[in-house]
Amino acid sequence: MIDMFRRRFISVMVILLLIISGCNNRQETSSTNEAGDQVITIRAQTFGDEQTRIQNLEEAAKELNEQLKAENKKIQVKLETSSFDGSWEEYRRQFILAFKSKNEPDIFLTGHEDIAWLAKGDYILPLDELKDSEAYRDVYPTLWESVTWNGHIWGALQDTEARPIFYRKDVLKQLGWTDEEIESLPEKVKNGEFTVDDMTRVAKEAIDQGLVQWGILHRPVNGPEFHMIAKNFGAQLYDPKEDKLVFDKEAILESLRYFESLTQKEKVTPESMTSMEWKNVHQMMIDGKALFWYGGIWNIFNYMDQGAEFDYLMENFGFTLVPATEKGGTPMTLSHPIVHTVSSQTVHPDLVIRLLELVAKPEYQAKHSVETFHLPIHERGSEVEQFKNDEFLSQITYMLDYTTFLPNHADFNKYGDAYFNAIQSVEIGKKTPEEALKDMEVQIQNDLGDTIIIK
């Protein structure tokens, strides 16, 4: 009878051992196909809804294979792609964990501001050769700034965009603006004749006349737009010489006062802005329940996903740079280029880099831009017919001349969190801008220690 127990016990242990030893080591990166070529698997991880990010990589892989065949290299590439859905935080965490278990993708698409910590943590390879490569020769020069950290290039630019203010033309018309006035608003902003305060004033008027429920909306969750607003108020965020973040108290206070005036004083923005859902915020703009929107050009893509017609949007929405804070000042916007980074553990960096050169082809750039409302990274991309024919994007491209970027600093996320908390507590009326600023200072000192310059 003891035997019977032992048999059961042993079988349990065997099952357990089988389970535990069911190893899943790094997948084989190469095998051989029927033609006798060595097949090398390259894995690419992309982010977001934009299918063209995957499609373009796949097209580029096909092209690479043809080239390899022509060169008689006896090598073929097999591209495996996956697209991540979720927040950036989860995306970053997953990459770290995958990297540590040697399961990471060879190509990791991410926001440009991530390169700092990715590079510092030895996760990715420097890609300096791209700067001299034929494929990236005519990249808009300012964009290189966004992928540079510690003197090196760390990412292959994938796309960029601009963050204009969206405005409802129909509401302005109801306010008594002439067609001419409405159409020339972007021009006025460009010349510094229409300021942020004017925007608040117009928004207030529209609410007072019962034309809209809210005057100005901004994004509901933490993100680059808030730093854009801070920069608009003159905030310096980063000192590249010392590679340190900067806490620019005066300008940050100004920006916090701006958020206070939006939500508490003029009440043109809902107090609860930061707890709304994207879908509902978008819907309010589509339905014309709000006048101005601190948006991004890809929001057109989101609106269409939510059922809005392109023609309706073009008819009712206008787009302008973010107005200057003072009369005669310079307007601005912010771009957040998405870049391909290359894992430092990749077995075939040469092939991966060749693939990234191919994917920067103007046609792919134009296709991605037009289909998902982004902007190409280089001039050849914006000269492709498909892009030139797109009226909306063509009228936006000038904004790249006014664009700024987030700083590339490894700890920028912590700074961003502290700033968002300050904004939130001001908006819901829990703190005055002065109190929020003071608390933010304590917070970042605790979180960032001596890696931040307080000025």
Place this chain on the structure above:
Amino acid sequence: MDIGSNVTPAPKMKSPTLLRKSHRKIIISYIILTFLSLPLFFMYLWLFLSSISSEMVAGIIPKQITFENWRFLWENVEVGSRQLPSIWLATWNTLLLAGGLTIIEVIISVMAGYALSRMEFPGRTFFLRSVILLHAFPSVALLIAVFYVLDTLGLIDTLWGVMLVKAALQIPMSTYIIKGFFDDVPWDVEWSALIDGCNRIKAWYQVVIPLVKPGIAAISIFSFLAGWSEFLLLYTFIFDDQNITLATYLQKIIGDFQMVDYGLLTAAGLFYMLPVIFFFIFTQKSLMQMNMGGNKRV
């Protein structure tokens, strides 16, 4: 010996006055319970209605009935412009995870629970205390460390890995529950089996185990439900789309909250829940017999 006979007997005939009095009591109880349960009822009603309607009036009244939201059953859904994997793959993986977890958990906790209930050995009290303490452990805090362990074992990005971690988190609880059931088996039953010439193992296997079947059913249900609903571990330790489960499938529909398709989400959520509800209704009886270390002879 009232083992297994804990189920409420049907109320017997009573004298007329008592009957009237208790009727009033019952009716009031129904009213209170119904009132308390209304919000809950409406929440799930919305879940159902939203899953079959294309638009809602006043948040809850369907405007038009549609089965479009259930399209994931016969095709691969596209959210925005990205295509999700098949829901059947996700269902199969979820089933695999929940089933595997149940088997591992039941086997381990029945053995451990019996040893803790009926056997005297050094460290027994220590074990019993640690069973409670283990439950107190913030598994969240352990996630990053657990990652190191899974990585060393080569179990990252596998359902097996998640299954084992989940089992480890659950066995203290289920061991404690099943121990309560073993405690309730009268010693005489086992004793008489021993006298009849069985050895301890046979007595355990042939006499005691059948008596704790309700307890085994209870922990099976608990572990199955836990495996079926697991989200956090899967989300943290699984990267491959081939290992998608229903929880992560739903997460994919939600995406980054940029465009929540409530219709599709509620339909998929309901699909995810249906088996659990049926499972629960049909096994409720054995759950009810659970004593969980409550009213026991010490």
Place this chain on the structure above:
Amino acid sequence: MKKWVLPYLMLTPFLLLVLLFFVTPVVITTIMAFTNMDYSMEWNFIGLQNFEKIVSDPNFSQIVFNTFIYVGFTLLINVFFALLLALLSSYYIPFEQSGLFFRALWMLPRITPPVVYVLLWLWIFDASEYGLLNTLTSFFFSNDPIAWLIDHPMTAIILVNGMVGASFGMIIFSSAIQSIPRDLFKAAQVDGASEWSVFKDIILPSIKWPIMFVTVWQLLSLLTSYEYILLLTDGGPVFESEVWPLYSYHKAFKNLEFGYGSALSLILVIIAILLTGVLLKLFKFNRMIQSSRIE
């Protein structure tokens, strides 16, 4: 000597899993708490700096306060509301089918996958006019949409977690109440005993242990759980609904400060262990864990 072999054999798989996924991670976490491990995942030992940082953390007092409020009030719901549900559904309503129906209904929040359950609430609390509560209030009081999750975040997380936890107590109390012989109630009825004395003299003694068990169990769960808060408010707005375990999670996985996050959770673990010890002593838990065996 030989007597020990069998029980330990039976405990081996249990011990193996516990060793792999509790003991080892605990050791790793403890070591990590003394490092400044961040996104680069390097083990740089920095002594007690993490713990000094916790004390000087500007959010420290609010998070401790929130944790107390959250655990306290949710626990009240988990025990008293659960008791009310159990009494109504298994004592006052003697028909098994109806009792079962209500209990099944109240099990729904627990068996609903967390993502879906929280989504129901997100829709209820939605700050725009499309949310359920706002639809109702604008219909009845025609007021402006209210941002529920901003104005009442603690209430929201307590309610959401309370409803999940209530079913646990309800099931356990119900089964305890149902195992009371019905004859006792009948006898009390015949004697004309008041409802209160039925509750105090018959029901309470038989659910004393279950209540204690549920209290201990839920207290420990609440101290260390965060999943629903994470999904509902993510600790916001600002730190209004941030509780200790969530803060540790945020530090580790959001800010990628694994060392600091580990230090935070190490403290939590120690508190949880001490608390368990106190409760075990207080309620003479030793009696419960004694062997039922008479040899």
